[in-house]
Amino acid sequence: MSTALSPQSTPSPGLGYFKGIGTVFGLEMKQRLRSRGWYILLGVWFVVIGLVAAFTAWVTDQQTDAGQVLFELMVAFVLLFALLVAPALSANAVNGDRAAGTLAVLQVTLLRPGQLLAGKWLASWVASLGFLAASVPFLLWALALGGVDPAIAAVSILMLGVELGVVCALGVAVSTLANRPLFSIVVTYMLVALLSIGTVIAFGLSTPLVRGTVEANVPQWKGSAYLQPSGAEAEFTCMGPLFETDVYHTDRTAWLLAANPFVVLADALPYSEDNLSGGPLEGIGQAVRYAQAGAAASGPECINGEPRADDVPASLFPIWPLGLTVQFAGAALALVLAWRRLRTPARRLAAGTRIA
Amino acid sequence: MGTTEQRTTGRGGISVDGVTRSFGTVQAVRGMTFEAPPGAVTALIGPNGSGKTTLLLMLASLLAPDSGSIRIGGADPLQDPVAVRRSVGWMPDTLGVWDSLTATEILVTMGKLYGMVPDAAAQRAGELLAEVRLSDFADKPARVFSRGQQQRLSLARALIHDPAVLLLDEPASGLDPGSRVELRLLLRPLAAAGKTILVSSHVLSELDEMADRAVFVSGGQTVKTQSLDDVGTQLRWYAVSARDTGALLRALEAQGLAAAVGEGTRRSHVRVQLGGEEQAAEVLGYLVESGVGVCAFAPASGALEETYMSLEGEKP
Secondary structure (H helix, E strand, O other), X not given: OXXXXXXXXXXXXXXXXHHHHHHHHHHHHHHHHOOHHHHHHHHHHHHHHHHHHHHHHHHHHHXXXXXXXXXXXXXXXXXXXXXXXXXXXXXXXXXXXXXXXXXXXXXXXXOOHHHHHHHHHHHHHHHHHHHHHHHHHHHHHHHHOOOOOXXXXXXXXXXXXXXXXXXXXXXXXXXXXXXXXXXXXXXXXXXXXHHHHHHHHHHHHHHHHHEEEEEEEEEEEOOOHHHOOEOEOOOEEEEEEEEEEEEEOHHHXXXXXXXXXXXXXXXXXXXXXXXXXXXXXXXXXXXXXXXXXXXXXXXXXXXXXXXXXXXXOOOOOOOHHHHHHHHHHHHHHHHHHHHHHHOOOEOOOOOOOOOO | OHXXXXXXXXXXXXXXXXXXXXXXXXXXXXXXXXXXXXXXXXXXXXXXXXXXXXXXXXXXXXXXXXEEEEEEOOEOOOOOHHHHHHHEEEEOOOOOOOOOOEHHHHHHXXXXXXXXXXXXXXXXXXXXXXXXOOHHHOOOEHHHOOXXXXXXXXXXXXXXXXXXXXXXXXXXXXXXXXXHHHHHHHHHHHHHOOOEEEEEEOOHHHHHHHOOEEEEEEOOEEEEXXXXXXXXXXXXXXXXXXXXXXXXXXXXXXXXXXXXXXXXXXOOXXXXXXXXXXXXXXXXXXHHHHOOOEEEEXXXXXXXXXHHHHHHHHOO
16 A cells, blocks of 8 residues: 555644644735736836826925925825725635635634634735835835935834734625625725725714804904914914804814824824924824814914914824724724634524535 | 554544534435444435535534534544544535645645644655646646546545545546546545545445445435445346347246336346345346347446435435
């Protein structure tokens, strides 16, 4: 009898937790690196980002802070496109295997559901980070124009990577819960849209709910002080009778914006408050800070006969830790549900599911 | 081979007792009870949709039964799936391969997922590929494989961790006759080495040669268990042809046997029911002596087909 058919002498040891994750990761990466689609997408991505970079550079050429503005625009575009690409790379990870009949083959091994999910998530994240890597030349171009704080550059790339990881985790989880790849990809896009656009819409629609009134009167400017740059002490006194005026206490609803990927990214960037460049991310960050301050920063200039602070109070907490917490919690919840779905021997199956 | 004995006897075979499983309103498995002993090939025979695949999924520890108990080598897939997975090799009916991976990579990956160290997995992969005659395709991506090659790769995949129990779901579908013979030549030594082999199929001719025992399922229930050693005493139809069909009919009637001209085949023959091999030998001897010019005398169908068709007839 041949050697292959005769039993081996020692039974295999167990499958270590990280070894299992590593094997799934390797399996996924091999397939991704050998598929032509990934390279085509990367090529298209490179060209599109390159065109955006060239156009932006041309437009912002005359500005003083061209480097900073170009860099922020590039980061914002990279985030936008990354949010579009990451669901496509992650949201068929599990049900695609199920459709191909290869998921059950993995499930009959010693592999545990957590290892399967972790390996697939890591692989889709790394595949998405490839797109981030392809944009690095253009980010370096913007850096080369000068004026960008290295800390801002580092935090930008770090947060881009983190946001990709969150979207990939959502995609992998949804692909486990939904039966068809098309459906799970659409659902993941919807979740991304919910975070990116839905949060803004919710914030906008909620503003009438936080409408309130304050007693205001009118400012009396000292000479031509209103022409001077802001930031200094208010150069006016409050005069005249008090009257009721509408304000919006957006400080009560600003948290709605927290989980927005653009807000998380923008809010995490370490700006120096006295050297603002007018870049788009900085603008988003400032807008969120004003929303957090509510009527205290954007209402009438005189409240209760006192000049209001012209600037956003420095005591405001950054909102991005809250945003990341919400995103992590959502992704973790989805992954737990996915983990329950992948447990075998399975007791309940969704209608129409064939486990093999 | 001294260790073989200890390991297989220690693990035993498959024991299924009153297992049921439904999917929503569809009762896929209504009550299956059978044993598959080690050292034998047990055939699981039934029409499409009779619950064979669902049963195998439960044996492979992928599906939980609604009720009833399953023991594989003494282990319950619900309580100890890890022990079951270590000892079970499962070849699914749907051919799933990672298209872009080579045959070797697929086998090594599976070996690693069973906890094998890469070197041992690679060595085992090479041996198995030689065994299923895929050595020339070891470094070819699986997408170029023909259906038969994919089947053989799938079998090698099920064997990678040297399981004591093999579950094969329709292993011969899509195989050409030569590959079916090879499959048989591959499985018989495994059974001889003490492994428990359960083969589901509805291609009965291949199982006739391969299986030691047969479990018939219909409508989600086990309806009959048959050992192929019993075939010698089983009541069976024989097809007899002679140069003179009229003389043959008269000779058979003279023996008191009900004979009829068979229909539905190209060549004219006479069908006669005989009670086992002994009577068949007697009748053949008589016919030869009577000078009707017997030119063919054989069972009308395979032993399993005979049982299968009789069960089909009983169905409501």
